[in-house]
Amino acid sequence: MKKILVLITCCAYILLSCKKEKDVDDQKMAVADQKDSTDIADNGWPREITNNGTKLVYYQPQVDSWDDHKEIKARLAFSLTPKDGKQVLGVASLQASTLVDKDSRSVFFKDIKVTDVRFPALDEKKIPEMEKLFKETLPKGGDPVSVDRILADLDKTTSPAKGIAAQNSPPPIFYSSSPAILLIVQGEPVLVPVEKSDIQYVVNTNWDLFFDKTTSDYYLLAENIWLSSKKLDGKWTKATKLPDGLKNLPSGQNFDEVKKMIPPPESGTAPNVFFSKVPAELILVNGPPKFEKIPGTQLLYIDNTENDVFANEAQGQYYVLLSGRWFGSKSLDGPWSYAGNNLPADFAKIPKDSPRASVLASVPGTQEAKDAVMLAQVPTTAIVNKADAEAKAKVVYDGTPQFKPIEGTKMQYASNTQEKVIKVGDLYYLCFQAVWFMSTSPNGPWKVTNSVPKEIYTIPPSSPVYNVTYVTQTNVTDTTVESNTTAGYFGAFIIGATVGAILTYGTGYYYPPYYYYGGLYPIYRPWPCTYGAGAVYNPWTGGWAAGRRVYGPYGAAGTSAWYNPATGRYGRSASVQGWYGGRTAANTYNPWTGNYGQTIQGHNAYAQWGHSAATNGHDWVQTGHVTTRRGTAVGYETSGGNKGVITHRRGGGTTIHTNNNMYAGHDGHIYKRDQNGNWSHYNNGNGGWTQAGTLGGSQRKADKPDLNNLPKRDRESGLTNKPLGENNRLGDRVDNFPKADQTLGRPEKPLGEAGGQNVTRDLDHFENSRSQGEVRNQNFQNFRNNSNFRNNGGQFGGGGFRGGGFRGRR
Secondary structure, three states, rough: OOHHHHHHHHHHHHHEEEHHHHHHHHHHHHHHHHHHHHHHHOEEEEEEEEEEEEEEEEEEEEEEEEEOOOOEEEEEEHHHHOOOOOOOEEEEEEEEEEEEOOOOOOEEEEEEEEEEEEEOOOOOOHHHHHHHHHHHOHHHOOOEEEEHHHHHHHHHOOOOOOOOOOOOOOOOOOEOOOOOOEEEEOOOOEEEEEEOOEEEEEEEEEEEEEEEEEOOOOOOOEEOOHHHHHHOOOOEEEOOOOHHHHOOOOOOOOOHHHHHHOOOOOOOOOOEEEEEOOOOEEEOOOOOEEEEOOOOOOOEOOOOOOOEEEEEEEOOOOEEEEEEEEEEEOOOOOEEEEOOOOOOOOOOOOOOOOOOOOHHHHOOOOOOOOHHHHHHHOOOEEEEEEEHHHHHHOOOOOOOOOOEEEEOOOOOOEEEOEEEEEEEOEEEEEOOEEEEEEEEEOOOEEEEOOOOOOOHHHHHOOOOOHHHHEEEEEEOOEEEEEEEHHHHHHHHEOOOOOOOOOOOOOOOOOOOEEEOOOOOOOEEEEOOOOOOOOOOOOOOOEEEEEEOOOHHOOOOOHHHHHEEEHHHOOOOOEEEOOOOOOOOOOEEEOOOOEEEOOHHHHHHHHOOOOOEEEEEEHHHHOEEEEOOOOOOEEOOOOOOEOOOEEEOOOOOOOOEOOOOOOHHOOOOOOOEEEOOOOOEEEEOOOOOEEEEEEEEOOOOOOOOOOOOHHHHHHHHHHOOOOOOOOOOOOOOOOOOOHHHHHHOOOOOOOOOOOOOOHHHHHHHHHHHHHHHHHHHHHHHHHHHHOOOOOOOOOOOOOOOOOOOOOOOOO
């Protein structure tokens, strides 16, 4: 009888394992089916549309506001040429809803409404006809506009960035100037048997680690060197002979690379092994530190290391950047303490062409840090089919559902599942693939909820389910729901709003892993870790990449060691911290979202849904329409144009390779700027151009934007080097708008006198931001085209993460 029970139990687990493995494979196939979104992007301005013989050329929109990153208000200059008619110039004010696709770093306009049109040099009798023609010709949606262009226009948030109450205590930080690795085993070793042997596999670690029960020895494969030790925290020596049991490692279960190293290679030198039971960091220098001076500062950086380590000559202090946080010490051996609140001012002076310029995104007050914070607040939006989503939403518990209290609230969270289930009162809410569901039972059935309880958004960062507070739902209809996710859902959080906000990886809190030993094999579920993966910010994707060699082939133990029979009895899901592919995985597991995804951020949250259930901004343009409660918006597909001059592409119009130098003034006039920086307006008397003033003059070169060379009054107003949120940043334009009776968007008001000081100051801002936006957009396009951005096997080779992409030294 006892044997029968054991046999039944084994069969049950094998069946469960096969079913879950199929589910994982289905997730990966869904990822493989995802289309590359980089083929549709902002390829430049102005753009041209031809419709029934009417030609409309419209210039880059000047964005005045972007409410909740969902509703945008902008104005644009245009030229309109009727069939067999004369060209006229005009300006228009628009408002539209937006969809954001961070894969292509694009914002897509839809449901465009024209709120005002002005024709400064047109006979009043002809205005109604031309206004009607303009509205008929302008596409109602589909235009992709670079996120960088829009953020450059705004260059501010409507309110100070809201930072989290993060935990900024330093992790264990080790230092070595000789070859070394960092071995992390969270808690006690979780051992899984290897069939037909006395060998056990250690699951909760970032390296390939085995235990021989017959001799009580550990065996560690570090790169191509085998090491052995009696104790995890003991002395590790090179192993020249391995237990016979290692020869029985199964094929096709994450051990294929290990099997290539059996028998152990004779060559190679054993590295030092630093051991930690909690997530830790390793500063590894290749020999004695080689210091390089940073011009114009008292800073030096260590050149012969992958870490970002600096020395301040004035203080005799070292600084290291880990997961976006700065730590300081008098010695490289430590002890280290958090230094983000008193970072020396010289860090903001690091030149943009410095080999260590990438750290500027983590230096409070820099433009790079502001860009990162702003981008983190822009949501990725998907419109999800409710029926399809509900059919796929499910929760698998390890045994009976178990719930733990959420600190400081009356809510509880499910602790024995990888899914995010929150108990609020007598109801259960599931955040599954960035969509909220509700049920009266922890086991479902799950229905897309029409509203998310406000209490959920009070979950503190100390909770392991805190990241779900970055998912909201809007525009719920009978058939669809609009899901919005910002960077926090993927593990990127804003801190330090009082001294200048920066974007960091992880909350800094340590969430102990979950263990369950209720079956034949242990189940181990760690929560995401802030440290131990070598996370580095990538400005072109707006997220964090990971995978330095010293942290192991599986990234951090807190993610790659996720294990239960669902991933294969002997294997771990190869994964990384954050949104990007690791060195060993084509499709990666995201510990924050609980799903598999590609190496680009936007699809990760919706990988399981596939294109049949979810539509993001890019998909909306490709398919041509998306249904919301406001009706159906149709993406505009361009008609023909002048070959050789027009770039044919989907979206709101074709791109004209010509000067993008035409602007819409708030006063309703059309302006352009000459090479000396002087503004001219389109004269409503003779249809020509009249100089409107010399504000800005030749004080800076328009083709080489430089924030340090703004007009003197702007510098005196404090538009640069100020903390985020103060009313003195570039883009605030305090007292910069004309009076109400001159404002574009008020069609009942007449045109005012052109060239006023407030108007040209406003135009100065937009001319500068247009140049800055173009540079940022081109930088992103270069990164996309010259690196493995398109998920080349999930690895950052060539010009990608390690080979000259956003960090050239890697």
